[in-house]
Each structure stands twice: as C-alpha cells, then as structure tokens.
Amino acid sequence: MERTRPQRADARRNYDALLGAAREVFAEKGTEASLEEIARRAGVGIGTLYRNFPARQDLFEAVYVGEVEQLCRLAGEVADRPPWEAMQAWLRAFVGYAATKRAIKEALTMESAMFVSCRADMYAAGQPLFDRAQAAGAVRADVSFDDVLRMVSGITAGSYVDDAQRERVFAMALAGVTATPAAPHPA
Amino acid sequence: MERTRPQRADARRNYDALLGAAREVFAEKGTEASLEEIARRAGVGIGTLYRNFPARQDLFEAVYVGEVEQLCRLAGEVADRPPWEAMQAWLRAFVGYAATKRAIKEALTMESAMFVSCRADMYAAGQPLFDRAQAAGAVRADVSFDDVLRMVSGITAGSYVDDAQRERVFAMALAGVTATPAAPHPA
DNA sequence: GTTAAAGTGGAGGCACGCCTCCACCTTAGC
C-alpha cells in the first residue's frame, strides 16, 4: 500500500516478478513454501528477494494485501444484486483468489498487525452482504459470517477428483448455509 | 495387519511407542511431519524407527490401518440405527480419529497399494449407510458418498476459533447434505 | 552365569531451506 517501491527500472521489474512468483508459489504450496523457489521462479537471486522482502511475512503480506483489496472492491460491485446472489458471488470470489487458495486457511489465524487489519477490512466488506442475506431470510439465523468463511476455506483447501466435484461440494455446503437448523429425520 | 511384530519384549515396547507417537505427531503436523520428532517423542533412537518402518509410508500406513479398521467396525455397529442418524454418527467418527485429522485430506489421494485397499475398505463400510440414508430421502439425490467424505475432510482440516465453532460449521455443512439441491432465492 | 542372536541409538554423510554479506554489475544523471 504505502510500501516504498524500488526506484530503478530493473529493481521494479524484479519486484513485480517476485510478487507474481510468490502469488503462484504460495497458491500451490501454502504459506510454508520455499523462498528460494520463489526467487528461482522469478528469475532473480535469493539476495534480491531478501532485499525487497526482509522476512517471509513481508512477501506474503504483499501478495495478500492485493487479494484483499480486490475482494473489498468486489463487495461494493455486487451490492446491488439480490441478497443471496450477491453473497454467493462474493464467496465464490473469496475462494477463487489463487494466492490465498492454499494459504487462506492459515491466514485466517495469523497474528501480525497487517494480517489483523486486512482481515478486518475483508470482514467489513463481506459482513454487510451477509447481514443483508440473513435479514432477507436467505441465510439461517444461527450462524455467523465467520462460520461461513471458515467453512468455505476448509472446503476450498480440500482435495477433489476434479473441478466439477469441487464445485458440487461447494454448492452442497452452500445449501447448508441456507437450510433450516434442524436437520430432517425422515424415516 | 499381517505385519510381523518384533519378538523381543523391548522391541515390542518400542514398536508400540513409535506407533503411538506417530499417531500423535501425524495428527498434529500432517503426513509431512518429521520422523525424527516421532522417534524423539517415542523415546527411541531414529535408527529404531527405521528398523521398524523402513519408509515414511510404512509408518503412516501402520497408523492409518488401525484407524480404518475401527471405522469399518463402527459402520457395522451403527447399522441398526435410523438411516440419517447412523450416517451422521459414522461421519462424526470419520472426522474424529486423531491420526487422520490433519492427514486425512492428503490420504484421500495417496496411491500406494495399501492406501488404495484401505480406502476401498472404508468406502465399502460407509457406502451402505450412505445409500440407505439416500434411499430414505435423508440425503439429497445428486451427491455421492465421495462428495460428502471430501467435504467433511476439508471442513475438519480447517482452523476454527474453538471446538464449538468447528461443531457449528460441521452441522451447517451436514445440513447441506440433507437439503434440496436448488438453493432458495427469497427476496 | 554365559552367550549369541536380536535389537538399539546416534554419529555422520547428504540435501535443502534460511538468511547474511559483499564483490560485482546496472542504471540514470551529467
């Protein structure tokens, strides 16, 4: 955000390459991914990575901030759609961001100042959509926004046979968000 | 199963200690946990671990086999309860086994012969409960047993504020299993 | 008690990731 970027052209190119590589690698391997692999993939030396991002946390935060900003923006864009449709669209975006895909579960419990603040922004953006959907009766009354977000992260981080299954499972879980609390006991 | 156990008393003690430690450590750290930590926690040398379990896979399988057997046994025990109640009880047990808790997601896609066979046993045990619940109308018709298992593993592997939230989220997701496919669009 | 078979455990070689440091290369301003 207010991170001072390197000035020289090559420096800036490297900075961007690192960010891109980090986005990819974090998406594939989670927060614990090797920094050397990120540097390799960005085509820069490990020293350059450390010059730009002294700690692993700094790199991950730089990626994460971008994702969160997009998510916040999206919340505004879908606000004029019907409550449940808007909520669903936002949740889909929430799981869609590659950088957070494998790391988002871990991110939900990280403690650094920037994480706490980003999480607050993200929740602030999504919560109104949730409240509206709940008020409209599209979401059961006994769950919180946080519950839904964690459920969705867990499901997304899981492994599936193919994307169709992932989508099917996601839809099934979403149905649980809308369903009435007491599960039916037919038979 | 037909694994030949060490004969000497101390050897057997060590074998059991290793299995117990592995169960704990795999539960906490997933399949990639450090074998040296397992040996440390079992109070034996790393050499002893390798004598009993030449490959990481062997150790994990030894733990996993035990869990799967219990799960298969349980399927028989709950079979006389109402369809949905039985299914639910079994799913709870499925997520409850500590050893697989963090590792189960990974285990679902492992390729070794023993994994494939264990998975087959586990599915064979759970599938009838599922089919019965589906036939009774307690489970929506457009999902498979595999879908549900993967959803449940994903949710279980997630992180939560406390156990109450984990339970709440699990229940919410289960409601999705029973709900009708078409999500309501009120308002 | 003796003894040989069984079992032990940790040192050590290897690989890899973390992070620091600095000799060298690039850039931009002149």
Next chain:
DNA sequence: GCTAAGGTGGAGGCGTGCCTCCACTTTAAC
C-alpha cells in the same frame, strides 16, 4: 561516455530432516 549510487545474486554458514551403518547393549535360552 563516465561514474557513483543503487541494486544484484550467489557463496557460505547454520540449522534441520532424511536415511545408513555399525559398535554396543539387552534379551532370553540354556
């Protein structure tokens, strides 16, 4: 073109995990 400030990248020290190997210890059979 020249040059110094800015930037680079990888060698190297450290830690940790993997796995092997074998001198030593323990067991149990006699």
